[in-house]
Amino acid sequence: MRYLITGGAGFIGSNLSRFLLKKGHEIFVIDDLSTGFFENIKDLEQNKNFKFILDSILNIEILEQTIQKVDAIFHLAASVGVEYVINNPLKSIEINVQGTENVLKLAHRYNKKVLITSTSEIYGKNEKDALIETDDRILGSTTISRWSYSNTKALDEFLGLAYYHEKKLPLTIIRLFNTTGPGQVGDYGMVVPRFVKQALLGKPITIYGDGEQTRCFTHIDDVIKAIEIVMNEKKCEGQIFNIGNPDEHSINDLAAIIRKMTNSNSTIEHIPYEKAMGSNFEDMRRRVPDITKIKKYANWEPKLYLKEIIEDIIEYQKNGE
Numbered sequence: 001m002r003y004l005i006t007g008g009a010g011f012i013g014s015n016l017s018r019f020l021l022k023k024g025h026e027i028f029v030i031d032d033l034s035t036g037f038f039e040n041i042k043d044l045e046q047n048k049n050f051k052f053i054l055d056s057i058l059n060i061e062i063l064e065q066t067i068q069k070v071d072a073i074f075h076l077a078a079s080v081g082v083e084y085v086i087n088n089p090l091k092s093i094e095i096n097v098q099g100t101e102n103v104l105k106l107a108h109r110y111n112k113k114v115l116i117t118s119t120s121e122i123y124g125k126n127e128k129d130a131l132i133e134t135d136d137r138i139l140g141s142t143t144i145s146r147w148s149y150s151n152t153k154a155l156d157e158f159l160g161l162a163y164y165h166e167k168k169l170p171l172t173i174i175r176l177f178n179t180t181g182p183g184q185v186g187d188y189g190m191v192v193p194r195f196v197k198q199a200l201l202g203k204p205i206t207i208y209g210d211g212e213q214t215r216c217f218t219h220i221d222d223v224i225k226a227i228e229i230v231m232n233e234k235k236c237e238g239q240i241f242n243i244g245n246p247d248e249h250s251i252n253d254l255a256a257i258i259r260k261m262t263n264s265n266s267t268i269e270h271i272p273y274e275k276a277m278g279s280n281f282e283d284m285r286r287r288v289p290d291i292t293k294i295k296k297y298a299n300w301e302p303k304l305y306l307k308e309i310i311e312d313i314i315e316y317q318k319n320g321e
């Protein structure tokens, strides 16, 4: 098969590219390297089945030429990460809304299947035990810019579902919960690589807030497998799936585990949210996925847990990122 991966030089996209190339597929990547890195895909440049196009999904001509050549599209390009979105509010809205609309419009024109990567941010402040795909979205005020990410991705979902129902575009939506692993950088607020880096350097491990907030972490290898299965499973079309590992940890525990696993003597410090993220910030206490639906439709469940995630990130960072 020939696939377009938008955002294919990013953390998830580069891993997905490598995985699909190994399976003999042909991969086209469009990425403007706004948060992705050429280093992520440098090793793939030699592969005759890999083509990297340095451009934006806002460039409709390039996008159209590429979509015509492929069988299906993994749409990953987006402004990602709470810190990045807070610091680039206008750009984030434009890319996440206009960019997705471009992809869907052209996918429909040439009848190409699309997989949209949405996010657990969709659920906002809903902190129930385990979130199912039809649960309510509970969001803060529009004056708090982190919620724009949730809303732009929600608009992507609405658009996708509208194309599926009204135009019969084959399409699946996945909501990723904190995907992490080797290759991810901590620069945009991704907590696990950030803590590992601080611990390896012997610098203070900095926790935002009281650290009693909990999160669930999913290994990139598990996520890549889920993405492939969902794309190929006909009965997943028109559906939304949570993809995540329900194993829940407080950020205080995460910091302590990383400190121990890196044999670090870093101190663990708490920084008030106002200082770390500015006064206009709001966080959620917990976010846990219910993955019953994807187990039922695609027979997927995570195989790797926090210990493996941290081990792999330590190894990656020790080898010079």
Ligand SMILES: NC(=O)c1ccc[n+]([C@@H]2O[C@H](COP(=O)([O-])OP(=O)(O)OC[C@H]3O[C@@H](n4cnc5c(N)ncnc54)[C@H](O)[C@@H]3O)[C@@H](O)[C@H]2O)c1
Pocket: 006, 007, 008, 009, 010, 011, 012, 013, 030, 031, 032, 033, 034, 035, 036, 037, 055, 056, 057, 058, 075, 076, 077, 078, 079, 080, 095, 099, 117, 118, 119, 120, 175, 176, 177, 178, 179, 180
């Ligand atoms: N990593 C996670 O935990 C997580 C969680 C929920 C959802 N997601 C979603 O998964 C997708 C991939 O995320 P990631 O973690 O790999 O982040 P990433 O930042 O590493 O990847 C995003 C890629 O999109 C590229 N990009 C941004 N704007 C672009 C544009 N206009 N044109 C072309 N390329 C552009 C970036 O350069 C980057 O390479 C995103 O859609 C994100 O919203 C990720």
